[in-house]
Amino acid sequence: MSLLPLAGMFIFGGKKKSGEEKETAVPKSLRDKVITVVMDHGKGLYYLLSRATPEQDVAKIAKILDHNPQIGQPNATQWSEYKKIR
Amino acid sequence: MQHNGPNTKKYVNEATPEEKIIAVHYPLLHAFLAVAMAYHTGVHSKRSADAVEGLLNALYTNRRDYAYIKQNYKQLAEALAYQAAKRRITTDPEKTAKVMEKAFEKTFKIIDKLLPEVNERNLEILGRAIHKHTDDPFVVLRNAGIDIEPELEEFRQFLAEISGKKIKSEKQIHVARVPGPSEELARAKLEVLSILHGLEFAGYSDEAKQKAIERLSSRIAEVSAEKLTPENLQRLGLYAFAIEMIKSGNFERLREIEKL
Numbered sequence: 001m002s003l004l005p006l007a008g009m010f011i012f013g014g015k016k017k018s019g020e021e022k023e024t025a026v027p028k029s030l031r032d033k034v035i036t037v038v039m040d041h042g043k044g045l046y047y048l049l050s051r052a053t054p055e056q057d058v059a060k061i062a063k064i065l066d067h068n069p070q071i072g073q074p075n076a077t078q079w080s081e082y083k084k085i086r
Numbered sequence: 087m088q089h090n091g092p093n094t095k096k097y098v099n100e101a102t103p104e105e106k107i108i109a110v111h112y113p114l115l116h117a118f119l120a121v122a123m124a125y126h127t128g129v130h131s132k133r134s135a136d137a138v139e140g141l142l143n144a145l146y147t148n149r150r151d152y153a154y155i156k157q158n159y160k161q162l163a164e165a166l167a168y169q170a171a172k173r174r175i176t177t178d179p180e181k182t183a184k185v186m187e188k189a190f191e192k193t194f195k196i197i198d199k200l201l202p203e204v205n206e207r208n209l210e211i212l213g214r215a216i217h218k219h220t221d222d223p224f225v226v227l228r229n230a231g232i233d234i235e236p237e238l239e240e241f242r243q244f245l246a247e248i249s250g251k252k253i254k255s256e257k258q259i260h261v262a263r264v265p266g267p268s269e270e271l272a273r274a275k276l277e278v279l280s281i282l283h284g285l286e287f288a289g290y291s292d293e294a295k296q297k298a299i300e301r302l303s304s305r306i307a308e309v310s311a312e313k314l315t316p317e318n319l320q321r322l323g324l325y326a327f328a329i330e331m332i333k334s335g336n337f338e339r340l341r342e343i344e345k346l
Contacts, residue, residue: 025102025103025104026103026104026106026107029206030107030204030205030206030209031103031106031107033206033209033210033213034106034107034109034110034204034209036209036213036217037110037113037209037212037213037216038109038110038112038113040213040217040218041113041117041216041217041218042216042217042218042219042220043217043218043219043220043221043284043287044214044215044216044217044218044219044220044221044223044226045113045114045117045216045223047220047221047222047223047224047280047284048215048216048223048224048234048238049117049118049121050280051224051235051238051242052118052121052196052238052241052242052245053121053125053242053245054242054245054246054249054251056242056276056280057279057283058280058283058284059283059286060130061121062283062287063130063131064120064121064124064130064131064132064134064135065117065120065132065135066131066132066135067287069287069289071218072218072219072287073218074117074135075132076116076117076120076132076135076136076139077113077116077117077135077139080112080116080139080142080143080146081142081143081146081147082109082112082113082116082142082143082146083109084101085101085106085107085109
C-alpha cells in the first residue's frame, strides 16, 4: 500500500481536529438553538410582526417578506449572509 | 448628502462558532426593519426587505454583533437609507435615515424584550415563538412570562405615524394603556381574521383546520371564564361562528366579518 493516502489522511485528519476543537467553545446545544432561530423562522414571526402593524394584517407581512408557501418561510431572508451559519 | 455603505469584505475566513452565534439577532432586525421600511416608502414588497438585507449582509460579513449595531445605529440608519436609495425606493435618503433611526430604536426595544440575553432558555422561547410551525407566538411568549404587547404597540404607533395614519394622541393613550370593551371585540375580530389567513397559508389542510378549531375553542374557554359582559358574549359568538364556518368550509362567509 502506498503511503500517499495515509499521508493525506493524516494531513486532513489533523486539520479537521483543530476545527472541532474550535467548535467546542460554544456548546452544541446552544448552537442548535441559534440555528432554529436563524433558519426555521416563518409563520410565528409573521404573526408577531402583524401585531406590530396598524392593520394587524398577517397577509401584508407575508407580502413584504415574500412568503414562500413551499418551504413555509420568507424568501426575503433565505439567501442572507447570516443564514450561512451551519 | 453622500452616503457610504459599510465596507464589505469580499473574501473572509470561515466564521468561528462564536462569530456564527452573532447571527441570532439578525432575523428579527431584518424583519422589523423591513416592515418599517415598507411602511415608510409605501413599497410593501421584498424590495424593502432587500434594502435591509444589503445592510445586514455587510454587517454580518464584518462579524458585527448586536452590541455593535446598537452602538452605531445612527450611522447604520444612514447606510440603510443609502441601500434604499440604491434600490430606488426612496427619493429622500436623509428623511429615510431619520425614520430608520427611529425604526432601529423601536426594534431594539422589541429584541431586548424577546432576547434579553443569549442563553439556551431564551433562545428556546424565541425559536418556538417565531417558528414556521407556530400559529400563535403570543401563547408561547405568555407562557414564558413575556409581555411583548407594549413594545409592539409602540412599533404599531410608529408605523401609523410614518405611513401617514397618525392616531390621535387621546386615542393613543387609551389604546396603549387600558383596552376598552369594544377594543377587545376588535381584537377578537383580528384574531379570527389572523386564523383565517393562517388557514390560507396552510392551504386549508385538515390539520390546519383542526388546529384553528382547537385554538378558537381554547379562546372560548378563556373568555367564558372572564366576567360576563355583553362584549364578552359577542366575542364568544364570534369565536363560535368562526368554528362553525371552518367546520363547514365556508371561508368566504367567515371573511365577511372583515366588513363589520
